Amino acid sequence: ATDVPVLITGETGTGKELIAKAIHAKSPRKHGPFIPINCGAFPEHLLETELFGHEKGAFTGAHRAKKGRIEMSHGGTLFLDEVGEIPLKMQVDLLRVLETKSFHRVGGTEEINVDFRILAATNRNLLEEINKGNFRQDFYYRLNVISLHIPPLRERPEDIPVLAEHFMRRYSRETNKDIDTITPEAMEVLKRYPWPGNVRELQNAIERAVVISKKRCLDVDEFSSLQVSQKGAGEAKSLEEIEKEHIEAMLRAHDWNISKTARALKINRVTLHKKIKKYGLKRSGQDQCKPDNSRKS
Ligand SMILES: Nc1ncnc2c1ncn2[C@@H]1O[C@H](COP(=O)(O)OP(=O)(O)OP(=O)(O)O)[C@@H](O)[C@H]1O
Ligand SMILES: [Mg+2]
Structure with missing residues (x-):
């Protein structure tokens, strides 16, 4: 069997x-x-x-x-x-x-x-x-x-702290930093964010936070990109702004895999490339945020 x-x-x-x-x-x-x-x-x-x-x-x-x-x-x-x-x-x-x-x-x-x-x-x-x-x-x-x-991560938010701390330890070790805490405020942000890209997106968010952090902890500042896309859901926004934010979130969710993102958005890859160009979307992460080793505590 x-x-x-x-x-x-x-x-x-x-x-x-x-x-x-x-x-x-x-x-x-x-x-x-x-x-x-x-x-x-x-x-x-x-x-x-x-x-x-x-x-x-x-x-x-x-x-x-x-x-x-x-x-x-x-x-x-x-x-x-x-x-x-x-x-x-x-x-x-x-x-x-x-x-x-x-x-x-x-x-x-x-x-x-x-x-x-x-x-x-x-x-x-x-x-x-x-x-x-x-x-x-x-x-x-x-x-x-x-x-x-x-189940998607948003349906099991109780798993988020364990996973987040696991990834924090792992990336802290890999980048030779000694980050050992996620502040309660930052953890609240992580628990409230809907994680359309699930564990992979959480993993990427923590990796990025570890890389850009200059402290021994991860605080809300290191997760500002997650908050922006949540803030002002009820505010007046143009359709273009909403489209831009949504495409950005979906790209992040799919780890910038163009085929997968295009499929999720039900558009073709050429259209997606055009919109990325139109909105000037760029992948944020390691390449743009080199760790500042000189300031390592
Ligand atoms: N419970 C977990 N603990 C630690 N890491 C995890 C866990 N679940 C997923 N991951 C990590 O999240 C990432 C995505 O996982 P995986 O590739 O298995 O997802 P998937 O469901 O196959 O996604 P896709 O549908 O996009 O192919 C991997 O780097 C994996 O190691
Ligand atoms: Mg897979």
């Missing part, structure tokens, strides 16, 4: 990959490989060869045979990240692999047997995608034998 598939759901940055790795590390397959593939990161034809591999001469430019991620996960775990992005046709192919535990490379005829466990993750609501005809029900049931939902 330890080979059961697990479908991990949750918003971006909630820790889905971290959980998948932990499940693998606790399983009897822990000495085998953990092979992740971000299914949203490849156009359809590349996703196919990434997953299934190809034989020499399978297509123009295939000068040599290549193993796919399915083959590489033999003896271990295949982690299908952003599984909701897999095109319907490939869902059929994958379902067959899961049922027969065998497949063939693109351009090949030899049946290759594989022994792997599947873990999958998505930030989409797959039941909705099934209703819209974007996801196959049979594939869904195959993946979702056990479902694990990770």
